[in-house]
Amino acid sequence: MYRVGIIGLGSIAARYSNPSDPHPYCHTGGIRQCEATDLVAVADLSEDRKTEFKETWGPGFPDQSINYYDTDAEMLENEDLDIVSVCVRGPYHFAVMQNVLKSDVKAIFLEKPAGCSLEEVDQMTVTAAEKRIPIIVDYSRHWAPHLLRLQELVAEGLVGQVKSVIGYCPATILSFAIHNTDMICQFAGYDPMSVSAHINQGGGQVPEGYEPEPSIIGSIIHFQSGIQGFHVGEHGTKGAFSVDVLGTEGQLRTGYSRSATALHDKDGKLVDNTTLGLPTNQSVFKIAYQQIADYLEGGDLPHCSRNNYIAVNEIGFATIESGLIGQTIEIPCQERGRLIYANG
Numbered sequence: 001m002y003r004v005g006i007i008g009l010g011s012i013a014a015r016y017s018n019p020s021d022p023h024p025y026c027h028t029g030g031i032r033q034c035e036a037t038d039l040v041a042v043a044d045l046s047e048d049r050k051t052e053f054k055e056t057w058g059p060g061f062p063d064q065s066i067n068y069y070d071t072d073a074e075m076l077e078n079e080d081l082d083i084v085s086v087c088v089r090g091p092y093h094f095a096v097m098q099n100v101l102k103s104d105v106k107a108i109f110l111e112k113p114a115g116c117s118l119e120e121v122d123q124m125t126v127t128a129a130e131k132r133i134p135i136i137v138d139y140s141r142h143w144a145p146h147l148l149r150l151q152e153l154v155a156e157g158l159v160g161q162v163k164s165v166i167g168y169c170p171a172t173i174l175s176f177a178i179h180n181t182d183m184i185c186q187f188a189g190y191d192p193m194s195v196s197a198h199i200n201q202g203g204g205q206v207p208e209g210y211e212p213e214p215s216i217i218g219s220i221i222h223f224q225s226g227i228q229g230f231h232v233g234e235h236g237t238k239g240a241f242s243v244d245v246l247g248t249e250g251q252l253r254t255g256y257s258r259s260a261t262a263l264h265d266k267d268g269k270l271v272d273n274t275t276l277g278l279p280t281n282q283s284v285f286k287i288a289y290q291q292i293a294d295y296l297e298g299g300d301l302p303h304c305s306r307n308n309y310i311a312v313n314e315i316g317f318a319t320i321e322s323g324l325i326g327q328t329i330e331i332p333c334q335e336r337g338r339l340i341y342a343n344g
């Protein structure tokens with residue numbers, strides 16, 4: 001069993017679900033359902049959050065099996081952890097990751113957005129590579145079982161040669177729409193070349209040194225493979241976190257909701273979904289933790305690690321840069337210091 005510690009006991013760590021949820025959408029629920037992982041420690045600055053966690057999740061774990069800490073540093077100093085899950089808000093990722101990367105952890109599951117600037121993400125990535133610690137960024141919808149299967153089927157030619165992938169998500173670029181950026185890459189590939197975007201600049205008070213986080217109106221992502229990605233933001237009419245995959249032999253519509261999946265052949269005829277053999281729903285967190293555990297057993301790198309999160313993150317920051325200066329931005333983005341208050 002791999003020993004897991006969570007830093008930050010907020011919504012995504014624990015509050016979006018509870019132990020009775022069959023498909024929990026949170027780290028704690030996923031770790032609990034994954035047969036290869038044990039939750040042994042949690043840390044949060046807030047007493048209220050720890051108390052709430054103990055009351056909600058305590059009964060879902062063996063008695064006294066979880067140790068509670070006030071800070072990430074205290075937990076890392078006192079525990080021997082295999083996997084650390086970083087679930088604090090974006091502007092705190094960099095500082096917490098510095099601490100985690102000093103420890104002897106074997107894998108880090110980092111919440112999106114990876115960081116608030118490309119420089120932050122570069123530094124984490126370099127240190128992690130030196131220490132051979134994989135960082136897996138949680139674009140959580142990626143691990144929906146039907147999406148993982150459709151990703152394989154599309155790679156095997158389900159819609160022929162993929163020409164375009166259109167993603168729909170009206171939201172702030174790094175904090176929310178980044179899930180959709182990953183979903184576009186899930187079907188288009190992780191080899192982006194340039195981005196041309198229109199954005200809403202965003203506003204409100206942000207801490208000194210930061211710029212407000214913009215939201216996306218629309219963008220075009222050019223991939224080295226020749227595939228075009230289109231991110232439809234605020235002008236989109238479809239629900240968030242969905243994609244259309246347009247190929248030479250057909251068109252696939254899918255998204256986080258399994259029931260949204262519809263395949264049309266090249267003559268426009270709807271294909272019976274049951275022929276796709278799509279797996280049933282499971283907790284995306286359970287699947288992600290299982291992939292991390294499989295990797296630690298000598299298996300493949302988990303999805304959303306290394307080149308994959310780097311590509312998604314580059315697209316996110318290139319989208320902002322393109323929107324702000326009104327030009328197409330080549331990837332890797334030259335401007336790496338722009339600090340965005342990605343606090344979602």
Ligand SMILES: NC(=O)c1ccc[n+]([C@@H]2O[C@H](COP(=O)([O-])OP(=O)(O)OC[C@H]3O[C@@H](n4cnc5c(N)ncnc54)[C@H](O)[C@@H]3O)[C@@H](O)[C@H]2O)c1
Pocket residue numbers: 007008009010011012013043044045046049070071072073087088089090092096111112113138139140175343344
């Ligand atoms: N994958 C998803 O679908 C999804 C959904 C929601 C949020 N998120 C991401 O998860 C992250 C957290 O968001 P949230 O809404 O759960 O946040 P939240 O504000 O609900 O909780 C964050 C918690 O971290 C604690 N904290 C901060 N610094 C700490 C430290 N150094 N040591 C210990 N505890 C610390 C805070 O006290 C707080 O309880 C963000 O990066 C956000 O973008 C992802």
